[in-house]
Amino acid sequence: MRYVSTRGAAAPKRFTEVLLEGLAPDGGLYLPEATPKADLPAWRRLGYPELALQVLSRFIDDIPELETLVRRAYSARVFAGNEITPLRTLEPGLHLLGLANGPTLAFKDIALQLLGELFEWVLNEKNQTLNVLGATSGDTGSAAEYAMRGKRGIRVFMLSPHKRMTAFQAAQMYSLQDANIHNLAVKGVFDDCQDVVKKVNADAAYKAQHRIGAVNSINWARVAAQVVYYFKAYFAATRTDSDPVSFAVPTGNFGNIYAGHVARSMGLPVRSLILASNENDVLDQFFRTGRYRARKKVKHTTSPSMDISKASNFERYVYGLVDRDAARVRDLWRRLDAEGEFDLSHSPYWPRVAQSGFVSGRSTHADRVETIKMVFEKYGVMIDPHTADGVKVALEHREPGVQLVCLETAAPAKFAPMLVEALGRAPERPAEWRDLERLPQRFELIAPDAEAVKRYIASHS
Numbered sequence: 001m002r003y004v005s006t007r008g009a010a011a012p013k014r015f016t017e018v019l020l021e022g023l024a025p026d027g028g029l030y031l032p033e034a035t036p037k038a039d040l041p042a043w044r045r046l047g048y049p050e051l052a053l054q055v056l057s058r059f060i061d062d063i064p065e066l067e068t069l070v071r072r073a074y075s076a077r078v079f080a081g082n083e084i085t086p087l088r089t090l091e092p093g094l095h096l097l098g099l100a101n102g103p104t105l106a107f108k109d110i111a112l113q114l115l116g117e118l119f120e121w122v123l124n125e126k127n128q129t130l131n132v133l134g135a136t137s138g139d140t141g142s143a144a145e146y147a148m149r150g151k152r153g154i155r156v157f158m159l160s161p162h163k164r165m166t167a168f169q170a171a172q173m174y175s176l177q178d179a180n181i182h183n184l185a186v187k188g189v190f191d192d193c194q195d196v197v198k199k200v201n202a203d204a205a206y207k208a209q210h211r212i213g214a215v216n217s218i219n220w221a222r223v224a225a226q227v228v229y230y231f232k233a234y235f236a237a238t239r240t241d242s243d244p245v246s247f248a249v250p251t252g253n254f255g256n257i258y259a260g261h262v263a264r265s266m267g268l269p270v271r272s273l274i275l276a277s278n279e280n281d282v283l284d285q286f287f288r289t290g291r292y293r294a295r296k297k298v299k300h301t302t303s304p305s306m307d308i309s310k311a312s313n314f315e316r317y318v319y320g321l322v323d324r325d326a327a328r329v330r331d332l333w334r335r336l337d338a339e340g341e342f343d344l345s346h347s348p349y350w351p352r353v354a355q356s357g358f359v360s361g362r363s364t365h366a367d368r369v370e371t372i373k374m375v376f377e378k379y380g381v382m383i384d385p386h387t388a389d390g391v392k393v394a395l396e397h398r399e400p401g402v403q404l405v406c407l408e409t410a411a412p413a414k415f416a417p418m419l420v421e422a423l424g425r426a427p428e429r430p431a432e433w434r435d436l437e438r439l440p441q442r443f444e445l446i447a448p449d450a451e452a453v454k455r456y457i458a459s460h461s
């Protein structure tokens, strides 16, 4: 399998080259040249690691030890049980897909635990080292750090918005004492962090000299890893390989739901991909109107991992929508950069958006509170605010005869203040996190300035 860029100006590459690179040199995102086909009957009975191997080996054909790495990433020990992503039925036809059982209690662990293994293997093979540069609004950063801590040949430089995460999220990252982990607390919002990462990556000479890599959701390996649980959940929710299933996904950078789109393209009978935005509703606006408009200012919300001004993985979806016409993608993104928006509503591509199964909706703070309360009262289950955004929008699109799977993207323990607001009580916290906020913290305060970050990396690598 070879990988091409959405902007069309980069030479096709193999998986192990794409893995370490992040953004393509032409500024685009890598994706596979062709979409592999699923084998539903053969896959239905597989356990998680076996299924993951089947799915991933369709995308990764240049790592002979893939099976070992996959088994190490998806062990019962790391994910609190053999299921890895257990499906919990709330009532007939309505399910919660547990994606938050990994080491940092958010769904990003599923992709990043694998990424840690892949990175270490490839670096060892090439006898190289890598400086992972990333931006996080909370969950990516900790998932990346817990996946990369202590890994040979890897250093992590993680930018996070200073004082914009929950105390739990900040403590989870900042309490890590591993020498290869560097937390850079940026005086700004998540978008400032993301912009700095983009700027550093745009400096090709620096990037090459300092061996800068990425773990953000633009990394194809993360998308591929997330494809697996759509299949797993499908098999858990259905009896036959033709039953329709809809998935509801709390969405920020469009990485998770895009993996669902890939699963659908591989042949999974997905009825709808239900996209839930919070108040930062650029994607909901696009899927309702065809107009994609970057927000000038990100709103700080109580589902912070969905706070974005534009969605980085969205470019991959649009690339597919315009028949992989890279010139058109370049033109649309030029317009987005210059005018802050583009509009497909009068284009021949717009009807295809509905055909691709996407529907969308928006959820606000009041909705989150309401939904957390409703789910607890009706089903006795606590959900986190991101999952609540998903459930709220899911129920607006529920159809009779279609199994509805809501993705649980974080554990409630990670967002205790919201649970207290909604229910008057805090969720149970897993024992290993009990004293988290009291642990000593280690981070560097830094300006939202690419040059300052470059200097820091240069002097710490």
Ligand SMILES: *Cc1c(COP(=O)(O)O)cnc(C)c1O
Pocket (backbone or CB within 6 Å): 106, 107, 108, 139, 140, 217, 250, 251, 252, 253, 254, 255, 256, 257, 305, 306, 386, 387, 409, 410
């Ligand atoms: C990252 C994250 C999201 C958003 O996922 P995307 O892949 O960026 O769309 C939703 N919920 C939680 C808890 C997250 O950590």
